[in-house]
Amino acid sequence: MAKSCKHPLLLSLTFFTFFFVHTSSSPSELEILLTFKSSIEDSKNSLSTWSNTSQTHYCKWTGITCSPTSPPSVTSINLQSLNLSGEISSSVCKLANLSYLNLADNFFNQPIPLQLSGCSSLESLNLSNNLIWGTIPDQISQLGSIKVLDLSRNHVEGKIPESIGLLRKLKVVILSNNLLLGNVPSSVFGNLSELVVLDLSQNPYLVSEIPSDVGKLERLEQLLLQSCGFHGQIPESFLGLQSLTILDLSQNNLTGKVPKTLGSSLKNLVSFDVSENKLLGSFPDDICSSKKGVINLSLHTNLFSGPIPSSINECLNLERFQVQNNLFSGDFPNGLWSLPKIKLIRAENNLFSGPIPESIAMAAQLEQVQIDNNSLTGVIPQGLGHVKSLYRFSASLNGFYGEIPPNFCDSPVMSIINLSHNSLSGEIPALKKCRKLVSLSLANNSLTGKIPPSLADLPVLTYLDLSDNNLTGPIPQGLQNLKLALFNVSFNRLSGKVPYSLISGLPASFLQGNPDLCGPGLPNSCSDEEEPGHHDAGLTTLTCALISLAFAVGTMIVVAGFILYQRSHKRRSQVGVWRSVFFYPLRVTEHDLVMGMDDKSAVGSGGVFGRVYVLSLPSGERVAVKKLVNFETQSSKALKVEIKTLAKIRHKNIVKVLGFCHSEDSIFLIYEFQPNGSLGDLISREDFRLEWSVRMKIAIGVAQGLAYLHKDYVPHLLHRNVKSRNILLDEDFEPKLTDFALDRIVGEAAFQSTITSESPFSCYNPPEYGYSKKPTEQMDVYRFGVVLLELVTGRPAEQSESVDSLDIVKWVRRKVNITNGVFQVLDPNVSSSSQQEMLEALDLALRCTSVMPEKRPSMFEVVKLLQSLGSKTNVSSVEFSAFQDHLVPV
Ligand SMILES: *[C@@H]1O[C@H](CO)[C@@H](O)[C@H](O)[C@H]1NC(C)=O
Ligand SMILES: *[C@@H]1O[C@H](CO)[C@@H](O)[C@H](O)[C@H]1NC(C)=O
Ligand SMILES: *[C@@H]1O[C@H](CO)[C@@H](O)[C@H](O)[C@H]1NC(C)=O
Ligand SMILES: *[C@@H]1O[C@H](CO)[C@@H](O)[C@H](O)[C@H]1NC(C)=O
């Protein structure tokens, strides 16, 4: 209300200004720019060059471009993303040659600056992402030269005025993400024959039929009307949109059928999205004109040779086809499956029928297929296995029958397969090639035979649902080595002993309905157990202990080997030569350092790379010294350069490197001392109690530190060893990352062998760590996610005392798979008033620890999300839906 009252007043004021400026004697361009600046608030002082005392010519001022003429003349002003606010002054229109004005991504809070309609040569106006409000006035039609108009992401209200239709030169109109209202006049855009982009998307109050005249726009390439209130039918006139490449009508209230010949008309289509409407009827099977029956590919011919049926040529460009969540029926358009560029097919939740043809083998770029919940039938085609780019194939809740072809998981990038709720029979083929498979659901079919033991060789398999089939035989022992978060084999005819780690922690219901399974906690105990339950558990623990002991011995041999090697290597120069480099004035000698480091000054149990000692210097200062093995992978000069790189980091959440000293066999890194110890130590204490606000502070600080290393610091660095023990806390619980980028000091090979030999199964290691040694930001994000889980649950990531207890990632994943399980993972020692925020932090932590690296947010996003978390008050239950992702196989 307040807004619309303010509007007329300001409008008349601005008009007055315009009139006034217009009648005064003509000022120089420099004066015009200074006047323009004078009404702008420039909180970051970005326009400091804009000054009449400045030495720089105004053509070189921030954001200004001039014509190359003599005298030069301002043609373009680009002040985007400078945190500007204040008033957009009309004075700018006195720049006779100004054709481009971009004020996007600022904080201008005012009505649409109508006075700009006096800018007679303005061709491009971008006010996107400000706080502009009010209606689009009819006077907009005075912007006679305008070609590009972007008012997106503001609070523009009211109707779209017919007068926009007078701006005949318009090529790009972007009004998305505003509060536009009501009916769109059917003729408004019809005369804009130059229009290439029309974007009205995300205007939820735009309740209207689609303006039919849009169909006249022969040059239109992008029509984006998604997420508005459009209802009624897709106009027949759309057949005229010959140049259209992107059509997005998703998330509206459209009804009726898709115009019959739409497919053959829109030959250049790259993306077709009509999802989430109420469209019905059969889909025109000439989508992109590939006529049914022309494709003749028999099962026995080589699918990759021979001529491609000519009609497909007309369809060359379609990449994305999205018609999900409608009421479409009839045969699924057959030609779609073999389009050369098709990447995405989404048609779930419709009533489509018909088979998937073998010609799917020709879809060489196909990445994702989601056709769940239709009435599709036929066999799963062999051709599927030929598509090497496919990473998701989801076809549950259909009528597919017959055997699963042995090559169905041959795509090397396949990560998600869901064929549940069909009528598939026969055995589950051995899966060998899909090393990236994360989720496999074959539930609710009629599959027989054994569970293939080869499943245990798929390194990142996390969700496995084979329930409601007719499977027989034992559960392969190897499966217990996988990090399974969901393992459901209920209601089959499995028999034999269940591997112990699959019983502990997983809901019992995932094993039920298999009367012949035995093991502790199950109705049947196995015949080879004397005293069921305890004894077996004891045995298993013992085995685990033995294994881990063997492992520890192995590790010791490796380490000892290294040390022996170092010793013998060193013997040649018995007297170690110490060199030290201090980046801060430390009054300490190498001798003090070496002598000070004894068991008394050692803290913690020793990290992966070496122990940390706390030394009191003669000056009274205390420092932390980390002792690393010097693998001598680089010259001392190169070492100095690397450590200097780390020492130059200045960030409140990263521990300062004060200096280092090194001999032939050791490197001592000297860090500033933090009195509160590490987060890891704190969480491991019985009496760990920290209020939620402090935990958030720690999480935000750590995230900021990592985001700084990843993106802001040059060179960009990876931490590579994020864990709660490497997060130190100062007096105010401000976190500080330590042990970062040690790979640069010890060298890549030594770094990797140390990490892998000392903590191969650490839950801080992301799943891809098993097969990809290339360090990535996403690996840091994963490790951060584990720390966030520790903060939310109050549990240390790994509980060292019991060998077979679940690590935090498995524990949380299994819990959130159980109804109301999410509430069980929250630390009960935190006040329940923080529950909402904790749930959201948990959701974020689950995203960070997503099995698929590309699904993890960047550290920058994490910082933003965590910061907004505290400031939010009432979060609607909608935001909870994120948990749904974790409930079922992805
Ligand atoms: C950016 O502008 C906003 C609002 O005008 C202000 O609150 C904020 O402090 C500014 N940021 C910077 C970095 O100047
Ligand atoms: C520079 O600006 C000041 C105040 O804005 C004005 O008094 C002065 O005349 C200007 N000088 C020139 C050379 O335009
Ligand atoms: C700038 O505009 C003036 C007045 O319209 C015109 O005479 C002049 O040719 C233009 N200069 C350039 C470089 O376009
Ligand atoms: C307007 O500016 C925004 C922000 O930089 C940019 O994303 C958008 O593409 C621009 N609009 C046009 C039409 O160029």
Ligand SMILES: *[C@@H]1O[C@H](CO)[C@@H](O)[C@H](O)[C@H]1NC(C)=O
């Ligand atoms: C479009 O142009 C035609 C012919 O030039 C004219 O009759 C009609 O009024 C125009 N429509 C709009 C909405 O401007």
Ligand SMILES: *[C@@H]1O[C@H](CO)[C@@H](O)[C@H](O)[C@H]1NC(C)=O
């Ligand atoms: C669709 O129409 C229904 C009533 O027919 C209405 O309740 C709903 O809000 C509309 N949805 C949109 C996105 O406009």
Ligand SMILES: *[C@@H]1O[C@H](CO)[C@@H](O)[C@H](O)[C@H]1NC(C)=O
């Ligand atoms: C389809 O191709 C097969 C083998 O190439 C051939 O025998 C058959 O006659 C063809 N069918 C039609 C309808 O062209």
Ligand SMILES: *[C@@H]1O[C@H](CO)[C@@H](O)[C@H](O)[C@H]1NC(C)=O
């Ligand atoms: C299947 O699709 C229908 C609409 O065709 C929808 O009503 C139903 O909820 C969907 N079922 C599931 C399990 O998603």
Ligand SMILES: *[C@@H]1O[C@H](CO)[C@@H](O)[C@H](O)[C@H]1NC(C)=O
């Ligand atoms: C499982 O196999 C049994 C015996 O062969 C058969 O009677 C039953 O119908 C099968 N169940 C399913 C779901 O296929």
